[in-house]
Amino acid sequence: MKKPNSLRTHLLNSVKELQRDPDRMLIFTDKGNVRCTLANGLSFEYVYDLNFILTGFAGELDAVMLPLFAWVRVHQSELLVNLDKSKEAFKFETEILSNNTVDLSLTLPITERVIVKRQENGTLDITFPDEPQYETATESQPFKMIDQKTGETLAEWLSAPPENYYFGT
Numbered sequence: 001m002k003k004p005n006s007l008r009t010h011l012l013n014s015v016k017e018l019q020r021d022p023d024r025m026l027i028f029t030d031k032g033n034v035r036c037t038l039a040n041g042l043s044f045e046y047v048y049d050l051n052f053i054l055t056g057f058a059g060e061l062d063a064v065m066l067p068l069f070a071w072v073r074v075h076q077s078e079l080l081v082n083l084d085k086s087k088e089a090f091k092f093e094t095e096i097l098s099n100n101t102v103d104l105s106l107t108l109p110i111t112e113r114v115i116v117k118r119q120e121n122g123t124l125d126i127t128f129p130d131e132p133q134y135e136t137a138t139e140s141q142p143f144k145m146i147d148q149k150t151g152e153t154l155a156e157w158l159s160a161p162p163e164n165y166y167f168g169t
Contacts, residue, residue, distance in 0.1 A: 001046055002128050003110050004029060007071055011052075014067035014157035017059030026053040030107070042116040042124070047109075054104040056097060061104065063145055063154035068106070070143065070157060075131055076110055085109075 004027045012022050032048035054064065068090075072079055079089040092106040117125045144156040 001029070001048075001112055003075055003112055004050055006075060007050065007052070007068075010071045010157065011064065011067055014070075015059065015063050015155045016153055017057065017063065018054070024055045024057065026055070027051070028053075029110075041118060044114050044116070046112040046114065049107050050110045051105060051107045053106075054102075056101050057104055058101045060145075060147065060154050061094075061102075064104070064106075066143075066145055067155050067157050070159060072108070074160070076108070077131060079108065 008025065008027055011025065012018050018025055028051045029048040030051050032046065034044050034046060036042070036044035057064075069080070079085050090106065090108055092104060094105075095103040097103060113129055115127045115129055117127075119125055140159050142156065142158050145154045146152065147154055
């Protein structure tokens with residue numbers, strides 16, 4: 001599975017508060033299963049709930065949500081595009097620890113396709129295809145979220161579209 005590490009890297013690179021203490025972010029997979037029909041060989045799909053927990057988080061929750069949505073836009077875009085899926089896609093719970101810290105638990109459904117092709121020499125070639133994109137991807141550009149009260153940078157990231165684009169409606 002590639003997406004949990006991809007999300008972890010993206011959030012650690014994006015959210016300034018997490019960069020101060022990255023061990024406060026925990027990532028788990030729950031309710032996982034594998035779908036394989038053998039229709040075209042041994043290709044399959046991982047299906048699971050990705051749960052990440054931020055402990056003792058003192059930053060703005062929006063500084064986590066906006067980079068999360070940027071990641072989802074590329075790696076699990078149907079959660080944003082499909083109205084039925086988006087209603088229940090992002091589930092979260094918080095525990096208020098003090099006036100400025102919380103524990104946050106956020107869960108979202110994830111799928112990962114794994115393409116397995118048998119080579120002529122009998123070996124298996126395994127690839128993880130990019131997710132289809134629903135709009136024309138643009139050149140990478142920086143995003144920055146700034147606290148309007150203090151002027152402090154809360155999160156920043158560089159958008160990075162995948163190599164293959166889907167031009168949907």
